[in-house]
Amino acid sequence: MIEWKEEYAIGISIIDEQHKKLFEIASDAEELLLMSNNIDKFDEIIDIINNLTDYVAFHFAAEQEIMEEIKFPKYFSHRVEHQDFIDELQKMNISAIDKDQQSQLLHIINLVIDWITEHVLEKDKGFAAYYKQVSEKL
Ligand SMILES: [Fe+2]
Structure with missing residues:
Protein backbone atom coordinates (compact mmCIF):
# COMPACT_ATOMS: atom_id res chain seq x y z
CA MET A 1 0.00 0.00 0.00
CA ILE A 2 1.31 3.40 -0.96
CA GLU A 3 1.32 5.66 2.07
CA TRP A 4 3.28 8.69 3.24
CA LYS A 5 5.51 7.99 6.23
CA GLU A 6 7.28 10.33 8.62
CA GLU A 7 10.66 9.21 7.25
CA TYR A 8 9.78 10.91 3.95
CA ALA A 9 9.56 14.30 5.65
CA ILE A 10 12.23 16.74 4.48
CA GLY A 11 11.37 19.25 7.22
CA ILE A 12 9.92 22.08 5.13
CA SER A 13 6.26 21.71 6.02
CA ILE A 14 4.76 23.33 2.92
CA ILE A 15 6.79 20.96 0.72
CA ASP A 16 6.02 17.93 2.89
CA GLU A 17 2.30 18.64 2.50
CA GLN A 18 2.76 18.74 -1.26
CA HIS A 19 4.71 15.47 -1.24
CA LYS A 20 1.79 13.89 0.66
CA LYS A 21 -0.47 14.88 -2.20
CA LEU A 22 1.84 13.02 -4.62
CA PHE A 23 1.38 9.93 -2.48
CA GLU A 24 -2.39 10.40 -2.65
CA ILE A 25 -2.30 10.44 -6.43
CA ALA A 26 -0.06 7.34 -6.50
CA SER A 27 -2.44 5.66 -4.09
CA ASP A 28 -5.38 6.46 -6.43
CA ALA A 29 -3.42 4.75 -9.19
CA GLU A 30 -2.76 1.76 -6.95
CA GLU A 31 -6.45 1.47 -6.06
CA LEU A 32 -7.35 1.52 -9.73
CA LEU A 33 -4.69 -1.11 -10.48
CA LEU A 34 -6.17 -3.43 -7.86
CA MET A 35 -9.70 -3.17 -9.26
CA SER A 36 -10.88 -5.97 -11.50
CA ASN A 37 -9.12 -5.84 -14.85
CA ASN A 38 -12.34 -6.67 -16.62
CA ILE A 39 -13.36 -3.04 -16.47
CA ASP A 40 -12.24 -0.28 -18.81
CA LYS A 41 -9.91 2.01 -16.85
CA PHE A 42 -8.78 4.24 -19.70
CA ASP A 43 -10.58 7.44 -18.62
CA GLU A 44 -9.47 7.06 -15.01
CA ILE A 45 -5.85 6.50 -16.06
CA ILE A 46 -5.93 9.66 -18.16
CA ASP A 47 -7.40 11.53 -15.17
CA ILE A 48 -4.57 10.28 -12.95
CA ILE A 49 -1.92 11.33 -15.46
CA ASN A 50 -3.54 14.77 -15.77
CA ASN A 51 -3.79 15.16 -12.00
CA LEU A 52 -0.18 14.17 -11.59
CA THR A 53 1.01 16.47 -14.39
CA ASP A 54 -0.90 19.46 -12.98
CA TYR A 55 0.15 18.77 -9.44
CA VAL A 56 3.85 18.35 -10.13
CA ALA A 57 3.87 21.55 -12.19
CA PHE A 58 2.48 23.39 -9.16
CA HIS A 59 4.70 21.56 -6.68
CA PHE A 60 7.96 21.93 -8.65
CA ALA A 61 7.28 25.64 -9.11
CA ALA A 62 6.80 26.00 -5.34
CA GLU A 63 10.06 24.17 -4.62
CA GLN A 64 11.97 26.15 -7.22
CA GLU A 65 10.67 29.43 -5.86
CA ILE A 66 12.07 28.64 -2.42
CA MET A 67 15.36 27.53 -4.02
CA HIS A 82 12.00 18.15 -12.19
CA GLN A 83 11.82 18.62 -15.93
CA ASP A 84 12.86 14.98 -16.51
CA PHE A 85 9.92 13.82 -14.41
CA ILE A 86 7.51 15.99 -16.41
CA ASP A 87 9.05 14.60 -19.63
CA GLU A 88 8.48 11.02 -18.41
CA LEU A 89 4.80 11.78 -17.88
CA GLN A 90 4.50 13.42 -21.26
CA LYS A 91 6.13 10.42 -22.92
CA MET A 92 3.22 8.21 -21.89
CA ASN A 93 1.51 6.97 -24.97
CA ILE A 94 -2.28 7.11 -25.33
CA SER A 95 -2.61 3.99 -27.46
CA ALA A 96 -0.29 1.99 -25.18
CA ILE A 97 -2.47 3.07 -22.23
CA ASP A 98 -5.55 1.90 -24.07
CA LYS A 99 -4.04 -1.45 -25.04
CA ASP A 100 -2.33 -2.38 -21.82
CA GLN A 101 -4.01 -0.52 -19.01
CA GLN A 102 -2.63 -2.53 -16.09
CA SER A 103 1.00 -2.29 -17.09
CA GLN A 104 0.68 1.42 -17.87
CA LEU A 105 -0.86 1.98 -14.44
CA LEU A 106 1.99 0.08 -12.89
CA HIS A 107 4.38 2.28 -14.85
CA ILE A 108 2.82 5.43 -13.33
CA ILE A 109 3.05 3.96 -9.83
CA ASN A 110 6.69 3.02 -10.36
CA LEU A 111 7.49 6.48 -11.68
CA VAL A 112 6.17 8.05 -8.48
CA ILE A 113 7.81 5.49 -6.18
CA ASP A 114 11.18 5.92 -7.94
CA TRP A 115 10.71 9.67 -7.69
CA TYR A 131 17.36 25.66 3.61
CA LYS A 132 17.81 24.94 7.32
CA GLN A 133 21.39 26.27 7.27
CA VAL A 134 20.31 29.48 5.57
CA SER A 135 17.31 29.98 7.89
CA GLU A 136 19.49 29.56 10.98
CA LYS A 137 21.73 32.42 9.79
CA LEU A 138 18.79 34.83 9.40
FE1 LIG B 1 12.55 18.48 -5.92
Whole structure:
Protein backbone atom coordinates (compact mmCIF):
# COMPACT_ATOMS: atom_id res chain seq x y z
CA MET A 1 0.00 0.00 0.00
CA ILE A 2 1.31 3.40 -0.96
CA GLU A 3 1.32 5.66 2.07
CA TRP A 4 3.28 8.69 3.24
CA LYS A 5 5.51 7.99 6.23
CA GLU A 6 7.28 10.33 8.62
CA GLU A 7 10.66 9.21 7.25
CA TYR A 8 9.78 10.91 3.95
CA ALA A 9 9.56 14.30 5.65
CA ILE A 10 12.23 16.74 4.48
CA GLY A 11 11.37 19.25 7.22
CA ILE A 12 9.92 22.08 5.13
CA SER A 13 6.26 21.71 6.02
CA ILE A 14 4.76 23.33 2.92
CA ILE A 15 6.79 20.96 0.72
CA ASP A 16 6.02 17.93 2.89
CA GLU A 17 2.30 18.64 2.50
CA GLN A 18 2.76 18.74 -1.26
CA HIS A 19 4.71 15.47 -1.24
CA LYS A 20 1.79 13.89 0.66
CA LYS A 21 -0.47 14.88 -2.20
CA LEU A 22 1.84 13.02 -4.62
CA PHE A 23 1.38 9.93 -2.48
CA GLU A 24 -2.39 10.40 -2.65
CA ILE A 25 -2.30 10.44 -6.43
CA ALA A 26 -0.06 7.34 -6.50
CA SER A 27 -2.44 5.66 -4.09
CA ASP A 28 -5.38 6.46 -6.43
CA ALA A 29 -3.42 4.75 -9.19
CA GLU A 30 -2.76 1.76 -6.95
CA GLU A 31 -6.45 1.47 -6.06
CA LEU A 32 -7.35 1.52 -9.73
CA LEU A 33 -4.69 -1.11 -10.48
CA LEU A 34 -6.17 -3.43 -7.86
CA MET A 35 -9.70 -3.17 -9.26
CA SER A 36 -10.88 -5.97 -11.50
CA ASN A 37 -9.12 -5.84 -14.85
CA ASN A 38 -12.34 -6.67 -16.62
CA ILE A 39 -13.36 -3.04 -16.47
CA ASP A 40 -12.24 -0.28 -18.81
CA LYS A 41 -9.91 2.01 -16.85
CA PHE A 42 -8.78 4.24 -19.70
CA ASP A 43 -10.58 7.44 -18.62
CA GLU A 44 -9.47 7.06 -15.01
CA ILE A 45 -5.85 6.50 -16.06
CA ILE A 46 -5.93 9.66 -18.16
CA ASP A 47 -7.40 11.53 -15.17
CA ILE A 48 -4.57 10.28 -12.95
CA ILE A 49 -1.92 11.33 -15.46
CA ASN A 50 -3.54 14.77 -15.77
CA ASN A 51 -3.79 15.16 -12.00
CA LEU A 52 -0.18 14.17 -11.59
CA THR A 53 1.01 16.47 -14.39
CA ASP A 54 -0.90 19.46 -12.98
CA TYR A 55 0.15 18.77 -9.44
CA VAL A 56 3.85 18.35 -10.13
CA ALA A 57 3.87 21.55 -12.19
CA PHE A 58 2.48 23.39 -9.16
CA HIS A 59 4.70 21.56 -6.68
CA PHE A 60 7.96 21.93 -8.65
CA ALA A 61 7.28 25.64 -9.11
CA ALA A 62 6.80 26.00 -5.34
CA GLU A 63 10.06 24.17 -4.62
CA GLN A 64 11.97 26.15 -7.22
CA GLU A 65 10.67 29.43 -5.86
CA ILE A 66 12.07 28.64 -2.42
CA MET A 67 15.36 27.53 -4.02
CA GLU A 68 15.65 30.84 -5.83
CA GLU A 69 14.92 32.77 -2.65
CA ILE A 70 17.67 31.04 -0.70
CA LYS A 71 20.01 30.91 -3.72
CA PHE A 72 20.32 27.14 -3.52
CA PRO A 73 23.61 26.23 -5.26
CA LYS A 74 22.21 23.11 -6.94
CA TYR A 75 19.14 24.89 -8.26
CA PHE A 76 19.78 24.20 -11.95
CA SER A 77 20.57 20.50 -11.67
CA HIS A 78 17.58 20.09 -9.38
CA ARG A 79 15.40 21.85 -11.90
CA VAL A 80 16.61 19.49 -14.63
CA GLU A 81 15.41 16.52 -12.56
CA HIS A 82 12.00 18.15 -12.19
CA GLN A 83 11.82 18.62 -15.93
CA ASP A 84 12.86 14.98 -16.51
CA PHE A 85 9.92 13.82 -14.41
CA ILE A 86 7.51 15.99 -16.41
CA ASP A 87 9.05 14.60 -19.63
CA GLU A 88 8.48 11.02 -18.41
CA LEU A 89 4.80 11.78 -17.88
CA GLN A 90 4.50 13.42 -21.26
CA LYS A 91 6.13 10.42 -22.92
CA MET A 92 3.22 8.21 -21.89
CA ASN A 93 1.51 6.97 -24.97
CA ILE A 94 -2.28 7.11 -25.33
CA SER A 95 -2.61 3.99 -27.46
CA ALA A 96 -0.29 1.99 -25.18
CA ILE A 97 -2.47 3.07 -22.23
CA ASP A 98 -5.55 1.90 -24.07
CA LYS A 99 -4.04 -1.45 -25.04
CA ASP A 100 -2.33 -2.38 -21.82
CA GLN A 101 -4.01 -0.52 -19.01
CA GLN A 102 -2.63 -2.53 -16.09
CA SER A 103 1.00 -2.29 -17.09
CA GLN A 104 0.68 1.42 -17.87
CA LEU A 105 -0.86 1.98 -14.44
CA LEU A 106 1.99 0.08 -12.89
CA HIS A 107 4.38 2.28 -14.85
CA ILE A 108 2.82 5.43 -13.33
CA ILE A 109 3.05 3.96 -9.83
CA ASN A 110 6.69 3.02 -10.36
CA LEU A 111 7.49 6.48 -11.68
CA VAL A 112 6.17 8.05 -8.48
CA ILE A 113 7.81 5.49 -6.18
CA ASP A 114 11.18 5.92 -7.94
CA TRP A 115 10.71 9.67 -7.69
CA ILE A 116 10.15 9.48 -3.95
CA THR A 117 13.15 7.24 -3.33
CA GLU A 118 15.60 8.79 -5.79
CA HIS A 119 14.60 12.43 -5.78
CA VAL A 120 12.65 13.30 -2.63
CA LEU A 121 14.73 11.25 -0.20
CA GLU A 122 18.04 12.44 -1.64
CA LYS A 123 17.86 15.67 -3.61
CA ASP A 124 14.96 17.28 -1.76
CA LYS A 125 16.51 16.34 1.57
CA GLY A 126 19.75 17.99 0.43
CA PHE A 127 17.83 21.11 -0.47
CA ALA A 128 16.05 21.06 2.90
CA ALA A 129 19.38 20.78 4.72
CA TYR A 130 20.64 23.87 2.88
CA TYR A 131 17.36 25.66 3.61
CA LYS A 132 17.81 24.94 7.32
CA GLN A 133 21.39 26.27 7.27
CA VAL A 134 20.31 29.48 5.57
CA SER A 135 17.31 29.98 7.89
CA GLU A 136 19.49 29.56 10.98
CA LYS A 137 21.73 32.42 9.79
CA LEU A 138 18.79 34.83 9.40
FE1 LIG B 1 12.55 18.48 -5.92
